[in-house]
Amino acid sequence: MSTQVSFLQPIWNASSALKKFWDNVGAIAGPYWYPTDSKDRAFSDIIRAWAMLFLLVLLIILLVGVTAFNSFVSRYLVDVIIGEKDFSKFVNTLLVYGAALVVVTLLVGFSKFVRKQIALDWYQWLNNHILEKYLSNRAYYKINFQSNVDNPDQRLSQEIEPIARNALSFSATYLEKVLEMITFLIILWSISQFIAVVLVIYTIVGNLIAIYLAQELNKINQEELEHEADYTYSLTHVRNHAESIAFFQGENQEANIIRRRFNNIIKSTKRKINWERSQDIFNRAYQAAIQIFPFIALGPLHIRGEIDFGEVGQASLACNLFANAMAELIREFATSGRFSSYVDRLAELSNALETVTKQPENVSTIKAVEENHLAFVNVTLQTPNYEQTIVEDLSVSVQPGEGLLIVGPSGRGKSSLLRAIAGLWNAGTGRLVRPPLEDILFLPQRPYIILGTLREQLLYPQTNRQMNDVEIKEVLQQVNLQNLLSRVDNFDTEVPWENILSLGEQQRLAFARLLVTRPSFTILDEATSALDLKNEGNLYQQLQENKTTFISVGHRESLFNYHQWVLELSQDSSWQLVTIEDYRLQKAKEFAINSPENTETKIDISPNKESPSQSEIASISGLSHKEMQALTNSPINTVRSKASLGKSITTKDGVTYRYNKDPKVLKWVKV
Structure with missing residues (x-):
């Protein structure tokens, strides 16, 4: 047989x-x-x-x-x-x-x-x-x-x-x-x-x-x-x-x-x-x-x-x-x-x-509703294979014209929330309120550079729109890319832009695309990571002037200056939503407690105060000499010398500090 x-x-x-x-x-x-x-x-x-x-x-x-x-x-x-x-x-x-x-x-x-x-x-x-x-x-x-x-x-x-x-x-x-x-x-x-x-x-x-x-x-x-x-x-x-x-x-x-x-x-x-x-x-x-x-x-x-x-x-x-x-x-x-x-x-x-x-059967998905604002309502987001939970029971609303900054440890799903907004990931439960996708512009860390001319780069994805050379020059000037014309004959010359432009230039080109399309909502996934602080500030200021509602993912402390709210994701899928001021207070307090020289850091927060004054924020945000040494990789003697001379120091992440000689402070405070 x-x-x-x-x-x-x-x-x-x-x-x-x-x-x-x-x-x-x-x-x-x-x-x-x-x-x-x-x-x-x-x-x-x-x-x-x-x-x-x-x-x-x-x-x-x-x-x-x-x-x-x-x-x-x-x-x-x-x-x-x-x-x-x-x-x-x-x-x-x-x-x-x-x-x-x-x-x-x-x-x-x-x-x-x-x-x-x-x-x-x-x-x-x-x-x-x-x-x-x-x-x-x-x-x-x-x-x-x-x-x-x-x-x-x-x-x-x-x-x-x-x-x-x-x-x-x-x-x-x-x-x-x-x-x-x-x-x-x-x-x-x-x-x-x-x-x-x-x-x-x-x-x-x-x-x-x-x-x-x-x-x-x-x-x-x-x-x-x-x-x-x-x-x-x-x-x-x-x-x-x-x-x-x-x-x-x-x-x-x-x-x-x-x-x-x-x-x-x-x-x-x-x-x-x-x-x-x-x-x-x-x-x-x-x-x-x-x-x-x-x-x-x-x-x-x-x-x-x-x-x-x-x-x-x-x-x-x-x-x-x-x-x-x-x-x-x-x-x-x-x-x-x-x-x-x-x-x-x-x-x-x-x-x-x-x-x-095809939508999988017998699985839960996040329901998307189109309205003229962004909000997560009791959203639990999971990976597409439903094997890992990214965030649980998230409820956040971003009002028109506001800025939300998403922070958290690497790999905790900050970019995944942006994928959920774009409709790429919908595994989970809850309700996502968002405007129509054509009203949202997404700017990733490495911008998408199409195969085409400079004019087509700026108009993407709305390539059917008309734009004359004068308008293009004005937009390039706004994002500090006016030198691009010296590399090509005209705006309709097709060259391999991805190989010609540096990452910083590509990010500025993406912002130029944003200024051309003028969306009501913008999602930025570390979209300024390759830019210096001046260019970053210039671009975010233009977002604010255009009354654009935006959500950013990033680690730079400089981003705090352009957002009103911080959404922090934790390792255990939990989260917290606080104002920029409160988030700074939290981190300063944590930093002071964990600092080996916490005796130098004086934190005086009255439980009855609802909003601290600017002087209190500066006081709480102060750093000791050793903490400044760690942030700048400078010798301790150099840090003390600049403190006595009243000179400022810029840290590795681009933030400038000056030593406050007030006997009640005696710390490095942000300029």
């Missing part, structure tokens, strides 16, 4: 793989040839596609018919030359034979043209169809969380066109060669039934061997395709991170990674060459046996006078054409492995795109 199971297992596996393959083909081809939704394709386009396909089938049938007709003309021509020796019949037959060859030539050319045109139309539609899936409902973003879908960019750019081309090539070749084999088998049957039967048996055996050889080639083609995608991605990775690699001097490590992935391609190619060698030997031997067999079988009959020479020639021609048709089919089956790989990978991508855009 176990022997029977082990014998049937390969057949079962092959059957399952074949069923999966045809299911994938149906999923890819169905929307083009059999659209179930009227929105997928226009009816006129469907009629045109089927008309072109019908024309291709008709041309193939005519081609096979004229080729079969020519075999009879060739047989008659041989009889005229050898038997009748009639010159006038010879000329007439030769003209018919030549005309038939011209028709065959034209039919071959037109059938290939129609086939390629159908493949081009299908490729164009299929590319747009998958691309629409990729860019809709932010599937291009969500697909990154699918670990089993690798290199979606390569699947889109390099693996769609071969599907349409190979599908039409295989289908047309299969139809043409099967018709040829049937036609010439009938011709052989009319000449010798014995030859026809032997040829059928020989064909079945040959096909079984060819399928066995093709199966292993299919696996090798799949591996080769994956290795090529990995190799291409490694090169793209180096290009995208060229500066970081240069800083680290990581060329040797990157070269090892690239070589390792390239060696995988070489290994797969060598295996493929070895199997193709066996396949080529088999194909040639298969054709040679068919070509010589008619002479072995019919030669003695002609010598005995039982058949004429024309029948021998026609049988030989029919066997040759049969062998060529079979060889073409075997070659198509051999190359179908790569086609199968393309189909599997594209179907996997298409299914993944549909999956990531």
Whole structure:
């Protein structure tokens, strides 16, 4: 019983793989040839596609018919030359034979043209169809969380066109060669039934061997395709991170990674060459046996006078054409492995795109409500896989024109809250109130620089808006980027801006984009981290002057000057919302308590006072000499010397302090 199971297992596996393959083909081809939704394709386009396909089938049938007709003309021509020796019949037959060859030539050319045109139309539609899936409902973003879908960019750019081309090539070749084999088998049957039967048996055996050889080639083609995608991605990775690699001097490590992935391609190619060698030997031997067999079988009959020479020639021609048709089919089956790989990978991508855009069932999600303000109402935010809770029961409201600063330890979900506002993450519970997304502009730490001109950079994402050169110059002046024009001929020159501009210039360009679009709400994720304090202050002041409501994520103390509220996230998913003044008081008190020189820090906060005065804030915010030494990495003697001389000191984070010599203070206070 176990022997029977082990014998049937390969057949079962092959059957399952074949069923999966045809299911994938149906999923890819169905929307083009059999659209179930009227929105997928226009009816006129469907009629045109089927008309072109019908024309291709008709041309193939005519081609096979004229080729079969020519075999009879060739047989008659041989009889005229050898038997009748009639010159006038010879000329007439030769003209018919030549005309038939011209028709065959034209039919071959037109059938290939129609086939390629159908493949081009299908490729164009299929590319747009998958691309629409990729860019809709932010599937291009969500697909990154699918670990089993690798290199979606390569699947889109390099693996769609071969599907349409190979599908039409295989289908047309299969139809043409099967018709040829049937036609010439009938011709052989009319000449010798014995030859026809032997040829059928020989064909079945040959096909079984060819399928066995093709199966292993299919696996090798799949591996080769994956290795090529990995190799291409490694090169793209180096290009995208060229500066970081240069800083680290990581060329040797990157070269090892690239070589390792390239060696995988070489290994797969060598295996493929070895199997193709066996396949080529088999194909040639298969054709040679068919070509010589008619002479072995019919030669003695002609010598005995039982058949004429024309029948021998026609049988030989029919066997040759049969062998060529079979060889073409075997070659198509051999190359179908790569086609199968393309189909599997594209179907996997298409299914993944549909999956990531579907709302999971039986899971809780944050409800988004569109209103003209920003608020979290009892929001518990989780990671998309629901494995980690970022913040619990958050209730925060940002009033129009206010600024909210989000702070907290690294990795505690500050940027995740921004993703929730953008609708990228919605795992959790509660209600999120936000304006329409088109009224919000997001500025990440590394700005998105598009492939386009400087004018398009500023107008993005509203590229349909018009903006003259004078307006552009004024905006660039506002963000201190007036020198950009010296790098290009005009505002419509397209250059690789991401490589030309520093990170600080890119962040200022993002702010210029903000001044152009003038959104009512702005989200800034450490959007000024690469700017000096002067440029940062200039940009935030313009936000305040425009009455923009903004939420910032950042660690710089200088950001406190431009926001009214602080939302602090803690390691245990808890949070607190306080005013900037209260947050400064809290941190100063914590700093004073934890300071080794806390005897120098005098904190006098009366519990009955609701809001301390500016002098009290300065007093509480004071730092000792050792604390200032730690913040500046300066020698303690230098700190004391500057204190006695009344000179100011700027810390590493850009904050300036001066020593207050008042006997009641005697601390470094912020200027």
